[in-house]
Amino acid sequence: MSDETGARIRKKALALFRKRGFERTTMRDIARAAKVSLGAAYYYFPSKDALVLSYYEDMQLAHDKAARAAFRGANGLEERVRGVLHSKLDVVADDRHLLGAIFRTAVDPESALSAFASSTGGVRQQSVAIFDEAVGDEPMPEDIRALLPKAMWLLHVGMLLYFAHDQSPGQIRTRHLVDDAARVIVPLIAMASLPMLAPMREELVRLVARAFEPQVPSPSTPPAPGESS
Amino acid sequence: MSDETGARIRKKALALFRKRGFERTTMRDIARAAKVSLGAAYYYFPSKDALVLSYYEDMQLAHDKAARAAFRGANGLEERVRGVLHSKLDVVADDRHLLGAIFRTAVDPESALSAFASSTGGVRQQSVAIFDEAVGDEPMPEDIRALLPKAMWLLHVGMLLYFAHDQSPGQIRTRHLVDDAARVIVPLIAMASLPMLAPMREELVRLVARAFEPQVPSPSTPPAPGESS
DNA sequence: GTCTATAACATGATAGAC
DNA sequence: GTCTATCATGTTATAGAC
DSSP states (O other): OHHHHHHHHHHHHHHHHHHHOSTTOOHHHHHHHTTSOHHHHHHHOSSHHHHHHHHHHHHHHHHHHHHHHHHHTOOHHHHHHHHHHHHHHHHHGGGHHHHHHHHHHHSOTTOTTOTTSGGGHHHHHHHHHHHHHHHTTOOOOHHHHHHHHHHHHHHHHHHHHHHHHOOSGGGHHHHHHHHHHHHHHHHHHHHHTOGGGHHHHHHHHHHHHHHHSOSSOOTTSOOOSSOOO | OHHHHHHHHHHHHHHHHHHHOSTTOOHHHHHHHTTSOHHHHHHHOSSHHHHHHHHHHHHHHHHHHHHHHHHHTOOHHHHHHHHHHHHHHHHHGGGHHHHHHHHHHHHOTTSTTOTTSGGGHHHHHHHHHHHHHHHTTOOOOHHHHHHHHHHHHHHHHHHHHHHHHOOSGGGHHHHHHHHHHHHHHHHHHHHHHOGGGHHHHHHHHHHHHHHHSOSSOOTTSOSOSSOOO
16 A cells, blocks of 8 residues: 555645644654654655655646646736746745745755755756746747746746745735736846847856856766866 | 853854854754853753854854955945955855855744844844945946845845855856856946836836835834835 | 564753752 | 753664564
């Protein structure tokens, strides 16, 4: 019954996390709720953080579906941006306190769950891909097109951080922020596309692109020449 | 000997953190090194995180001095930006692994040390002030002038995060990033100042300003003055 | 070999004696 | 103000059931 047991532990864990928060839920609580021993819980999930990562994956999958649904009714870039961001907030709305736990590990350079670690790379790439879909075939200079999804992913992390700290009722402030950001992005791209600004744009794009370069040769990518600094 | 004991605990703790990292240093190690009991250590510092906050304050003070020294030899905004950012990296260079511990708590909405919590407000305000000095009397539209220090503070947090993850020798990549950013900032301000872009600038400034609005009236500050975030 | 249960350990934090 | 127990909890080790 391995599959069933693991699923039950996971389900109970997420339920407890939602109800009482990450910190105040102990592994013993989880085991008790799932009617297994503490050791069994650890047999299925090597750490408490692993249970959070499990939530992280769930969340990503749910966002994929929600965002694509939003895209279907959307007209133009602004609406797609609004859709991809609001749908993310919808997905995590009931789990704001869990975000804190995720951020804590995501930000730690030593953690395997670090937002920049390769173990979460798959989930992150999937997340960037949905922003790529949001940009779609909106006309813009090639260099901007290449970077925009990553930049949006980064901003969306900031949005989640803001959301996690947002004390306003229904987190209305974050919702407003998203609307404002969506409204601004189209003219911003238009402005950046002005030929007159091409030189500066190139410099900015180069700067951001360099910031995104991988730190270590990832196992799937052979060591690229000329990438030490 | 209260003062002397507390100072000794603090000093030994920071030394151990530097030598062996935050995680691998236990409160018992610290107590032993400072020749006090575990309970005594907790008498002076209510938590392990409190010891990190203590480092955070030290770091801020050191950065103030280092940045002002850099300003004295600097000519123009670009050099001051370079100075304020590089001096920060200089100050934290030997404590990169400590940054991870700081971020972990700074990002957590429940933590008192959260970067957005009022208990760290004093330190953060001081940090924003040094970026205000860096901007100095550079001519630019009023609304940009008001927001720029906060925006720079935010970007500098990103820089520290990047620095903490930077595996390149001597963290040369972060250093290059700082140079690039400094080079870009002056033309960026010039561009944003174009009268032709005033409408969009106003919208952007309003967006960012709203994001910085304080969440709740802090208990230590009466609700009258319009500043805290 | 695959799963489960129990005991033990390390460490952050607390209580109460002196 | 300092100490000695003691607790709570994440994690690991060990032993057993099937």
